[in-house]
Amino acid sequence: MIKLVDRWQFSLKVMAMYPGRTLVLVLAVAIGVSSVLLLTSIGEGARLYINKEFNSIGSDLLIVLPGKKQTSGGSLPFYSTTPRELTWRDALAIKQLSNVEFVAPINAGTALVSAGNLSREVITIGSTSDFLIVRKLVLAKGRGFYHSEQQRIRHEAIIGSKLKKSLFGDARAVGQWLNIADRRYRVVGVLKERGESLGLDMRDMAIIPISSAESLFNSTALFRIIVSLKQKSREEVTKQQIINLIKQRHDGEEDITIVSQNAMMDAFNNITQVVTIAIGVIAGISLLVAGFLIMNVSYISVVKRKAEIGLLKAIGASSNEVQLLFLQESSVLTIIGAVLGVTLGYALVFTSNAFIPYFSLAIPLWSTLTTLIVAVLISIGFTWFPAKKASSLDPVIAMRGN
Known part of the structure; x- marks a missing residue:
């Protein structure tokens, strides 16, 4: 049985042995994560800007508009002839x-x-x-x-x-x-x-x-x-x-419609939240691209490391342990890339706010946590089949490198 410490040491050595592969995967995840954070920060910044504008003129206001609202359930009124x-x-x-x-x-x-x-x-x-x-x-x-x-x-x-x-x-x-x-x-x-x-x-x-x-x-x-x-x-x-x-x-x-300041602010908040989530999902496509890259690189890694896999199984490593090794390598790379992406995302937002102070971007906490979790899940999901293939190799055939 491979100890946890040994698995971590093994993963770190493999990453050091293949620096090109490591750099590509880390950058792919980092770019995906920072893209999601940057785009969601725009939506959140818009929401905070609107709230600030409404709060600047008070929340105790009513706006009386000519014309009777004819629709129900919507945020924007449409009026009949006054x-x-x-x-x-x-x-x-x-x-x-x-x-x-x-x-x-x-x-x-x-x-x-x-x-x-x-x-x-x-x-x-x-x-x-x-x-x-x-x-x-x-x-x-x-x-x-x-x-x-x-x-x-x-x-x-x-x-x-x-x-x-x-x-x-x-x-x-x-x-x-x-x-x-x-x-x-x-x-x-x-x-x-x-x-x-x-x-x-x-x-x-x-x-x-x-x-x-x-x-x-x-x-x-x-x-x-x-x-x-x-x-x-x-x-x-x-x-x-x-x-x-x-x-x-x-x-x-x-023949009038009365809109409260809070109702207008809530309507704008709902709109900006939907837009923020939508652009976050669109930006998340970059994480899927990173996932496909991880899967392809993992398949290549399995082919190149057949002898190594065969040796591990020959000295007693089980199929599950071999599979876990590949999943752990992928997870470590993803976590490093995600942390780098979060750092890059916050740095870009900080820089933007320094140069454009009148419209401050803000990364919502839910966006950071969700992006990190999704990145790790995508990594595990796309590495699962290459790891499964590695674990199913016959040790004798694998040690021959065929």
Whole structure:
């Protein structure tokens, strides 16, 4: 019977005797493992990025959308024709509800914004002073809108830092005039540098009072209404109150859809998790390729080492022990390759995060553990038949090398 220590020593000596084979197998496994980890880190990074964006604007928000959701069971709503549009007056009515703290009606469109000879076409949002609060936007310079400016057409604007840089450079923007479409607006505030939030670049946008936006876009229809709650625990009650209120104001028609921030975040999480698993499985094909390589090399090894196998069986090694020797060699090579692959994967992620800090990759723990286990199982599975063939060799014939 071959002792465990002897088996390990034997495996290490064999690997040293065939350095080329050892290097190829280790690299094949390492590349497969690192590929899986790198691709799943992209999916996990996307999930964490989305969560960070949602958390940055709070989890106590409700988004009121025009149109009634017509499908069930899906995450993305499809809407029917809206009998009546959501208006600023609807938003004012919602704000009177007991559990509502802030309400930001949004009238949005794209418009050409210019100052002097410089111009940019950017998203222009019409809203109230509550918009800065619910979106957690901070002013670097100037002020927000006064309540009185929301109720009458005031040609005043708050601009993002990127838009300010494009139009005014390093000069002071607050107090200066710019054109939005064919209207003149005075800059009263500049947003602090923040970047994109849920796909909306806050640096490259203009915010004007809701009443001015209605005049600019010649429409009182709202894109959506963002509602901030006082107590998150009363979210469902407040949602029903909003539905009943709008139904009453819209001639008995339930023509809105209310989406909570948490529901949207859960939907995105589900999507990114499925995508992460899918790309992990696709990347796992590289491990299968490594498995076929291990099997072919193992078959060649059996042919080359017939005399050695015959000698082992002649001195008393059983067929099971011979088979176990080959499986152990393969497992050791796979473990070395897997550890190298994990190290390489984490190193690539660390390097990526250093150069691209705004989108951090993250390797989920389940991906690391699953990849290691699958790599070892693939190694054992693909080495099984070559090892079985080695164990079934007749010792006399094998020692002749035939």
